[in-house]
Amino acid sequence: MIGIESVSKAFGARDGSQVVALQDVSLAFDRNEFVCLVGPSGCGKSTLLRLVAGLVEPSAGRVTIEGAAVDGPRADTGIVFQSPTLLPWASILDNVLFPARMMNVCTPDAVRRAHALLDLVGLAEFAGRHPRELSGGMQQRAGIARALVHQPDILLMDEPFGALDALTREELTLELLRIWSDQPKTILFVTHSIPEAVLLADRVVVLSPRPGRVADVVKVGLPRPRSFAMEAHDEFQRCAGRIRSLIFGDRATAA
């Protein structure tokens, strides 16, 4: 469904030099696949996501969705960032409906869907509240509902749980898996957590340090539905160990 064909991306710095964020990256993702992107800080994970979102253009190569080159943001792609950036003056329901309003599709159906999504993420009682009245985890849940309201077939998530405490993070990880099995879609999920990547993904793309290249793609053979108990599973350990050694090399076992 998503094709990344020999993509490189360089950014110009103020002093005239260039930062090569990604170099010659080729990947292909299937419809409804759950893919996690991991790699050292600055290796181009967010850049890869922004290329698929149509928010930046490749310097070389091309990104395609269903065979067509991505040439700008696309209505059928939902995005969740690390911080949910909700509108402080609008209710949670209005925040969730915001993309539908922007696209002029705020129909009674969309309102029904928004309520159903708030229910799905455990915020049904908070539809009329304002963001300041919600905890960080609840705001992030509202951000996820907002990204899903226009029924995207692609969901791009950039460290969506990075700012949350460990317990809320685990809770939302399971919630995301539940949402994905309820409403299948292609998910690209950036994380710094190797266990989180293995628990969530069908495949984990490991990028090398800048300029980001594909170090390897690790297929996760764990059955679904997944649970945290699987962390003790041999396949979990195998995948996590492989990803660690790709990122840290010999240092993976030094301690």
Ligand SMILES: Nc1ncnc2c1ncn2[C@@H]1O[C@H](COP(=O)(O)OP(=O)(O)OP(=O)(O)O)[C@@H](O)[C@H]1O
């Ligand atoms: N708009 C920009 N202008 C200039 N340089 C940029 C821009 N966006 C990203 N870069 C550079 O590209 C490289 C990759 O950045 P990116 O944010 O994609 O990495 P990342 O893997 O997501 O990092 P982290 O894990 O720390 O969030 C970095 O060196 C960054 O400084």
